[in-house]
Amino acid sequence: MRIFIAALGTETNTFSPLPTGRKTFEETLWVRRDASLSSDNYFVLPLREWRRLAEAAGDEVIESLSAFAQPAGRTVQAVWEELRDTLLGDLRAAGPLDLVLLNLHGAMASEQCDDCEGELVEMVRQVVGPEVTVGVEFDLHCHISERLMRSADLLVLYKEYPHTDVAERGAELFELARRTVLGEIRPVMALRDLRMLDVWRTSDAPVRELVDWMQAAEQRDKVLSVSFGHGFPWADVPDVGAKTVVVTDGDPDLAEAVAKELGDRIWALRETYKANLLDVAETMAAIAGGNGCTVVADISDNAGCGAASDSTFLLEPLLATKAEQALFGLLWDPAAVRICEEAGEG
CATH class of the missing domain: 3.40.50.2300 (Response regulator)
Incomplete structure (x- = not known):
């Protein structure tokens, strides 16, 4: 064959x-x-x-x-x-x-x-x-x-x-x-x-x-x-x-x-199996009130789904919470990253 x-x-x-x-x-x-x-x-x-x-x-x-x-x-x-x-x-x-x-x-x-x-x-x-x-x-x-x-x-x-x-x-x-x-x-x-x-x-x-x-x-x-x-x-x-x-x-x-x-x-299953999605305000409240490690995932501007991963609508309110020991990623914007690197911390 x-x-x-x-x-x-x-x-x-x-x-x-x-x-x-x-x-x-x-x-x-x-x-x-x-x-x-x-x-x-x-x-x-x-x-x-x-x-x-x-x-x-x-x-x-x-x-x-x-x-x-x-x-x-x-x-x-x-x-x-x-x-x-x-x-x-x-x-x-x-x-x-x-x-x-x-x-x-x-x-x-x-x-x-x-x-x-x-x-x-x-x-x-x-x-x-x-x-x-x-x-x-x-x-x-x-x-x-x-x-x-x-x-x-x-x-x-x-x-x-x-x-x-x-x-x-x-x-x-x-x-x-x-x-x-x-x-x-x-x-x-x-x-x-x-x-x-x-x-x-x-x-x-x-x-x-x-x-x-x-x-x-x-x-x-x-x-x-x-x-x-x-x-x-x-x-x-x-x-x-x-x-x-x-x-x-x-x-x-x-x-x-x-x-x-x-x-x-x-x-x-359309009503019994659904993702419980939070809006930005609810997400930030969860971060502010959480203990231990809190993981937040954006399912839309997500490289795994082919998106550009360049939005900052989660980063801005995260900064506003004054959260410490926070890690934010992935953010894909080579030009902005270069500018930030050149400017330095702050």
């Missing part, structure tokens, strides 16, 4: 003023053809798993691009097109294939495209034709479009946040995809849009029970994979939001039913 593998992604905060350019990718991950052998970046974990499993089965691996950038604003269009076309060029040059496996983030947007993954997988399908199996792995903080669902045979998402199961989901996708090529299964997928925006941590109850339920549902007859796409709230794109994806063996009605069942369970 001849298997083509590649990885491409970033998590795009469309509200961020910081463009994602070539250097942003190069500083994180931009490796051609051998990342599964040379890189320990976590975004390469599925490729390492795919190579290991393929070689154990005696399959031939054709590896293309592995590229990933830390979260930021929209990807510069020319950079997106270079990444996309490099992967597609390798795909065309690979010759006859049985299987294409792609590790994509799922929340990548360029200056002119809100659905980079959907565009890429659609173009992959155009290159390989209808007979080649195409499997995709997504981060659960993703946007899932009908365009992508039409083009892929299999879509498997991480189940855990924090993301502790990247390699395991890669192995799951490999097994399902290989069984598809061998004719052992005939996957069909269902997508259900919950029209919700939230942040769910799978280490917390009752979200933990959702993950347990999904894994139990996968033991049902003909149910191959069950995924909960949490969505990435810091993006203004048409496909934003929480969705469920179910893959069954040749049974579209069952896929729809299980996707609805999971969706109903998630919807039922």
Whole structure:
């Protein structure tokens, strides 16, 4: 069996003023053809798993691009097109294939495209034709479009946040995809849009029970994979939001039913599982009246969500409290930091 593998992604905060350019990718991950052998970046974990499993089965691996950038604003269009076309060029040059496996983030947007993954997988399908199996792995903080669902045979998402199961989901996708090529299964997928925006941590109850339920549902007859796409709230794109994806063996009605069942369970938690967020005044009161160590996290102007991390609306009231032994970070504003360093304390 001849298997083509590649990885491409970033998590795009469309509200961020910081463009994602070539250097942003190069500083994180931009490796051609051998990342599964040379890189320990976590975004390469599925490729390492795919190579290991393929070689154990005696399959031939054709590896293309592995590229990933830390979260930021929209990807510069020319950079997106270079990444996309490099992967597609390798795909065309690979010759006859049985299987294409792609590790994509799922929340990548360029200056002119809100659905980079959907565009890429659609173009992959155009290159390989209808007979080649195409499997995709997504981060659960993703946007899932009908365009992508039409083009892929299999879509498997991480189940855990924090993301502790990247390699395991890669192995799951490999097994399902290989069984598809061998004719052992005939996957069909269902997508259900919950029209919700939230942040769910799978280490917390009752979200933990959702993950347990999904894994139990996968033991049902003909149910191959069950995924909960949490969505990435810091993006203004048409496909934003929480969705469920179910893959069954040749049974579209069952896929729809299980996707609805999971969706109903998630919807039922909308009032019982919510983040208890404080405003600035409440936050400063907590700091002033707290004992020991108090940790305050800004979830919006946060580099982990691709924001610029340059706001001072928390710093100003913190200074006003005259708090001692306070540490403030991260603040990303190189010019302001330089001025402060030159001016000195006070």
